[in-house]
Amino acid sequence: MKSPAFSYYQAKDLADAINVKKTDDDAVILAGGQSLLPTLNMRLSNPSVLIDIGNISELKEIKVDDSNLIMGAMCSHSQIMNNKEVNEKLPILNKILSQVAHPAVRNKGTHGGSIAYGDPAAELPAFAVLVNAEIILSGSDGERIVSAKEFYKGLFETAINSDEILTSVKYPINRNGMKLFFDEVTRRHGDYAMAGLVGSIKQNNKINEEINLVFFGTGDRPNEAPKTCEYLLKNEYNYSDIKNTLKNDIDFASDISSSSDMKAHLSAILVGRMMKELN
Amino acid sequence: MSNLNKTTISMIINNENYDDITVETRQHLGDFLRDLGFKGTHLGCEQGACGACNVLVDGESVRSCLMLAVQANGKKITTVEGLNSSEMEIVKDCFVKNNAMQCGFCSSGMLMTTYEIVKSNRKYSREEIREMISGNYCRCTGYQAIVDAVEDSLNKINVGV
Amino acid sequence: MDDLNQNPKLGAADRPNSYIGRSVPRERAKKLLEGKGKYVDDILLPRMAHLSYVRSPFAHAKIKSINIENAKKYPGVLNVFTIDDIEKVCTPWQGVLGHLGEMRSPTQYPLAKDIVRWQGEPVAVVVANKRAVAEDASELVEIDYEDLDAQLDMETAMDKSTKVIHDDLENNLFWTRTVNQGNVSEAFKQSHIVEEVTLDFARHTGVTLETRAIVADWDSSEEKMTVYHNGQAPHMMQSIIAKHLNLSEGLVRIISCDVGGSFGIKVHVYPDEMVTVAVSKLLKRPVKFVADRLESYSTDIHSRCHKILGKIGVDDKGKILAFEIDDLSGIGPFSVYPRTSAIETNQVLNLSAASYVVPNYKAKGTVVFQNKTPMCQYRAVGHPIAVAITEALVDKAANALDMDRYEFRKINLIPDNSYPTKTPSGVPLEDLSHEACIEKLKKMMNISELEKYKKESLANGKYKGFSIINMVEVTNPSPAFYGVGGAPISSQDGASIRLEGSGAVHISTSITEQGQGTEAVMQQIAADQLGVKIDTVRVTHGDTDATPYGGGTWASRGAGIGGEAVLKASRKLKENILNIAAVIMQSEVNNLDVQNDQVIRKDGGEVISLKDLAQIVYYRGHELPPGTNAELIATASFSIEGIPFVFTNSAMGCLVDVDVDTGLTKIEKFWAVEDCGTQINPKLVEEQIRGGVVQGIGGALYEECIYDEMGNLTNGNMADYLVPMAYEMPDIIVDHVTTNSGRSILGAKGAGEAGTGGAPGAIMNAINDALIPLNTQVTSQPITPEKVLKALGKI
Incomplete structure (x- = not known):
């Protein structure tokens, strides 16, 4: 199938892109295009204009300081995987990205695109929520920061206003011994997960002080599980209890890959794997 | 702003300049290349799943169905017709020797992924080769011959030494 | 002249120019x-127009009206046609043959006429200067439908309350057949043990990487139709196009260049392809239709879709006394032209238990209509069902008797020295080697080591299982396959x-x-x-x-x-x-x-x-x-004379790991021993086996056309319809036994079906072997992680 007709605008800089975006409600930002183009090629979306932000060089930068890693929206997954500093400061990103699709898609797919698209089955939004990354948006009124926990509003719904563009994502690093976990269950390598988990544990003298869990592929957005985290601080891992608690935390939603029961089950299994790995 | 559904682009394809070509902005790079006569780029799904349409853009493999022709403006494209470095000639010989293709429809995309493997200049286990090519559909071979061919190629090219 | 001493001895590799038997690179x-x-989509002809089909969004609906006016006015559009135009140049057809008893399939028109019967059925065609433009205009074709009840479930197809898809038939039955050899009910009574199992197999499809494509070029000066078609049977297409477009057969030329995979998908007559030829004739110019991937899923033939009940009776020594199957299959709303949609079920009836000596055999097959994509022959037609039901029952019987699965097979396989003989269903067999194959397989697999590995793994909480299966493979068909029934298909x-x-x-x-x-x-x-x-x-x-x-x-x-x-x-x-x-x-x-x-x-x-x-x-x-x-x-x-098919045989086995937490199955190893007679190019034979096995793994673990309750295909795209990819596939070890076919000088049999036919049974048996300690089994393919976990009672 061929895409419906649209016009194309190559933004010179951020202000230029925002300017076009705010005048046209049907304009869509073209980042890496790895999710957008399939929807166009299947005629599932019909934008008036694609605003290509691919030539805005400031969006392609990776900045690292002592406490943060700032990923420009247009950094490709491959670029991040090949960045030495990212691999040193936040090695789990490499592990996560190696499960995102396949090499040719990772060469073109962008960090900002994945965060902004907000696919509930995608890995990166869940990771952003886990570490409560700061999502930096630029609009006609300037820049604002939304915490990842506040960013995802529903199925493919985010806090981005129609005149705004996601410009970068800021991840905290050096988090006082916080240990990170990532795992997912897919039927084939690189597919969207039937269920996936990013989690973290902070320990003091081998006692768990803080546990965070964010699931993907389970509901309409990255799913936090506060009740389960609380349970795990007080109790040993127990499959049935965790599955029940998770069901209280998350409204598991079936999709083409698996049923809600399956997702709840796999989520409980993943929590078990995490507690085993990080404890 | 521009409200045109057509635009004029230039790019280098297989080391030749293609200048001032007018394209529909909706046309993806795969169709654009095929229209120019680079028929070795095959379209298997146009949704980014099958990998048959992979080409190199500035030396990196991309799905040509998931990139607009206009996005390739000013870039350097390599299609299978231009994949003829000495390393890739070795790769092709190894593919032939191992019968690592039957119908040939997936082959150009498979070669682009193999290019990425060779480019990284390190050794790969069979499992890692399988992981790298797992974004390329092949319905004929069952993949083993392709894994054999890539493994053979890496040995012959002497990567990572 | 065959005796002339000039004719080189086959397989004598030491003489000059001895190519038969050598793995010469292609x-x-x-x-x-x-x-x-050079694939069909690579063809460019002057004035060539492009087609886009408007397809039914409903599984079953009445067409109240079609308005093509807006679409016709769209810039770049040359014309828009419906059945009213097309039927003037292309006659309808019926997917029935005369040699297998009564088949009841109504007339099928090249575009839907009055009623649509599956989601994806072509209703109108837009012709434009570009494919994208044709698609733009397709969105402007206005069709008013009145939704009808869809008959989707094959199991309720024959219920009185079920909607009958074709008004002129009193029910949804297409075809039925029974086979009865010996006295099954008496033999079951005399059996020491009787085991039963019901298996089901989802619908799946071929997913050729190159989609269906056709370019038709009507030359009115010569009254000649040239058709570039990525098909498998050019002369069949020549005959059929000539017949339905009322052309002189000699003036229809079919050119099939390189074909990007076929697997049986591209051997059938598709309405949209016939319409493409008709449009070329109507517009007197070349036209091209290339199915996009979404169209492929909803219009390429589907296959399998079986539910089969099987029963085996054995004596106390483990000798099989009786075997019975009852198979139900759903084929969509029409039997596919011209090969019909009865053949898969017919093969299930012919091939079940076909490797074994079974004195009493009974089989029943029922084929019903559904409002889903038409179903027809795809690689290893009927084999996966026949092999899986047979081998599941054989394993069950061996386990019930506490006999080694290999020993059980050994005493029941048709002995290598007993040919010519017949399958339990009565089909002639010759030149097979089950015993030699299983013997070789056993050595390759090193079964005692596998048993050890299984035990050690179990002690570590890992569930491993392995299987050994036997099968026959239908190859080199004679006129008895199609020609005798009236199809224009040369044997x-x-x-x-x-x-x-x-x-x-x-x-x-x-x-x-x-x-x-x-x-x-x-x-x-x-x-x-x-x-x-x-x-x-x-x-x-x-x-x-x-x-x-x-x-x-x-x-x-x-x-x-x-x-x-x-x-x-x-x-x-x-x-x-x-x-x-x-x-x-x-x-x-x-x-x-x-x-x-x-x-x-x-x-x-x-x-x-x-x-x-x-x-x-x-x-x-x-x-x-x-x-x-x-x-x-x-x-x-x-052509083959004297027997219906030249059968090939193989033995296969695999080792699997079943993750009881996630339900995921990992195939650790796969072995196959094939006897296809003379191997002209052993490398190509092995690659047929490997490619076939992986398609079989697709059927066993991944592939499934999922429909919702309205009859919409919900996973008809490459992201959601899963096929095997490289990472999950095992290395496949292949070896051979060589028993030449006596029907030819060359002695070669076919090798393309075995892997696809045998792997699903091999995998299911291996998984069930792994699940024995957990006292459960799986019976439904694809064996998804979810089905495994359900069997384990975990979800």
């Missing part, structure tokens, strides 16, 4: 690899071979190439038999104007039937060459032979190159005595 492979293949294939003035050899064959290596195999046979170097041999195929008449490539018939025709033609040509050379060289024919492109004297001395010989014949014929038979071209044909 010459075409390099071209395909470099993107130089014979032809080859014409000539020596050219340059000394080159040219073959034209009616067998087509879809990647299996047809060209290479034909080159090998001809070079081997003629005594020439392989690179002097060229092959033409896939062109009804340029090749002998024949069936094409399907049912693993290319090498065995088409190859035999090449062998026979090569021998005739060689005889002619030697006779001419005898005159030129003034020698006895028996003292001459051809080696390395020249005629040699067996006792040494002067030689003549084939080039010189050809140039004398063609350019300086006056140098030959008058009346010399100087024909440097020979033609031969071959």
Whole structure:
């Protein structure tokens, strides 16, 4: 199938892109295009204009300081995987990205695109929520920061206003011994997960002080599980209890890959794997 | 702003300049290349799943169905017709020797992924080769011959030494 | 002439030009690899227009009205057609054959007429200067539908309350057949144990990487229709297009260039392809239709979709006494033209228990209509169902008797020295080797080591299982397959071979190439038999104007039937060459032979190159005595006579790990021993087996066309319909036993179906072996992680 007709605008800089975006409600930002183009090629979306932000060089930068890693929206997954500093400061990103699709898609797919698209089955939004990354948006009124926990509003719904563009994502690093976990269950390598988990544990003298869990592929957005985290601080891992608690935390939603029961089950299994790995 | 559904682009394809070509902005790079006569780029799904349409853009493999022709403006494209470095000639010989293709429809995309493997200049286990090519559909071979061919190629090219 | 001592012994690898039996690299492979293949979508013709089909969004609905006016006005659109226009140039058809009892399938029109019966059925066609424009305008075709109840579930198809899809039929039954050999009910009574199982198999489809594509080019000056088609049976298409478009058959030319995979998907008549030809005739210009991937899923034939109940009775020594199956299959709203949609079920009935001595056998097959995509023959037709039900029951019986699964098979397999014989269903069998194959397989697998590995793994909480299965494979069909029933499908294939003035050899064959290596195999046979170097041999195929008449490539018939025709033609040509050379060289024919492109004297001395010989014949014929038979071209044909099919047999096994937390199955190893008779190119045979096994793994673990309760195909795209990818696939170890077919000189049987036919049963049995300690089993394919966890009671 061929895409419906649209016009194309190559933004010179951020202000230029925002300017076009705010005048046209049907304009869509073209980042890496790895999710957008399939929807166009299947005629599932019909934008008036694609605003290509691919030539805005400031969006392609990776900045690292002592406490943060700032990923420009247009950094490709491959670029991040090949960045030495990212691999040193936040090695789990490499592990996560190696499960995102396949090499040719990772060469073109962008960090900002994945965060902004907000696919509930995608890995990166869940990771952003886990570490409560700061999502930096630029609009006609300037820049604002939304915490990842506040960013995802529903199925493919985010806090981005129609005149705004996601410009970068800021991840905290050096988090006082916080240990990170990532795992997912897919039927084939690189597919969207039937269920996936990013989690973290902070320990003091081998006692768990803080546990965070964010699931993907389970509901309409990255799913936090506060009740389960609380349970795990007080109790040993127990499959049935965790599955029940998770069901209280998350409204598991079936999709083409698996049923809600399956997702709840796999989520409980993943929590078990995490507690085993990080404890 | 521009409200045109057509635009004029230039790019280098297989080391030749293609200048001032007018394209529909909706046309993806795969169709654009095929229209120019680079028929070795095959379209298997146009949704980014099958990998048959992979080409190199500035030396990196991309799905040509998931990139607009206009996005390739000013870039350097390599299609299978231009994949003829000495390393890739070795790769092709190894593919032939191992019968690592039957119908040939997936082959150009498979070669682009193999290019990425060779480019990284390190050794790969069979499992890692399988992981790298797992974004390329092949319905004929069952993949083993392709894994054999890539493994053979890496040995012959002497990567990572 | 077969006895002439000039004819080289097959498989004698030490003589010059012995190509049969050698893994010669395919010459075409390099071209395909470099993107130089020529596929239908690569064809560009002057004034060529592009088609887009408007397809039914409903599984079952009445068409109240169609408004094409807005679409027609869209810039770039040449025309828009509905059935009212198309039926003036293309007649409808019926997917029935006469040789398998009554088939009830109504008339099918090339575009939907009044009623749509599956989601994806073509309703209108837009012709435009570009595909994208045709698609734009397709959105402007307004169709008013009145939704009708959809009949989706094959199990309720025959209920009184179920909607009947075709008004002129009283129910949704397409076809039924029963087989009854011996006295099954009596034998079950006498059995020491009786085991039963019900298996189901989801619908799946072929997913050829190149989608269906056709370019039709009507030349009104010659009244000739040239059709570029990525099909498997050019002469069948020639006959059918001529018939339904009322054209002279000789003036329909079908050209099949490179084909990007077929697997049976591309051997059927599709409404949109017939309409494409009709549009070319209506508009008097070339038109192209290339199915997009979404269209492929909803319009390429689907296959499988079976629910089968099986029952086995054995005595206390483990000897099988009785075997019974009852199979139900749903085929969509029409039986597919012209091969019909009865064949898969027919094969299930023929092939169940076919590797074993079973004195009492009963089988029933029922095929019903559904409002889903039409179903028809896809690679290994019926085999996966027959093998899985047979081998599941055999394992169950062996386990119930606490007998080793290998030993149980050994005492029940048809002995290698008992041919000719018949399957339990009564189909003739000859030249098979079950015992030799399973023996070899057992050694390859090292079963005692596997048992040890299983035990050790279990102690560590890992569930491993392995399987051994046996099967027969239908290949090289005779006229009994289709032709006898009235289909224009040749069971014979032809080859014409000539020596050219340059000394080159040219073959034209009616067998087509879809990647299996047809060209290479034909080159090998001809070079081997003629005594020439392989690179002097060229092959033409896939062109009804340029090749002998024949069936094409399907049912693993290319090498065995088409190859035999090449062998026979090569021998005739060689005889002619030697006779001419005898005159030129003034020698006895028996003292001459051809080696390395020249005629040699067996006792040494002067030689003549084939080039010189050809140039004398063609350019300086006056140098030959008058009346010399100087024909440097020979033609031969071959078809299987006396038996319905040349069966192949194999034994397969696999080792799996079942993750009882996630339900994921990992195939750790897969082994196959195949007996396809003479292997012309062992590498190509092995790659057929491996590719087939992986498609079988697809059916066993991944592939499934999922419909919702409204009859919408919900996973009809490449992201959601899962096929095997490289990472999850095992290395597949292949070995052979060689029992030549006595039906031909070449002795080759087919090898394309075995993997796909055998792997699903092998995998299911291995998983169930792994699940024994957990006291459960899986019975439904694809065996998804979810089904495994359900069987384990975890979800």
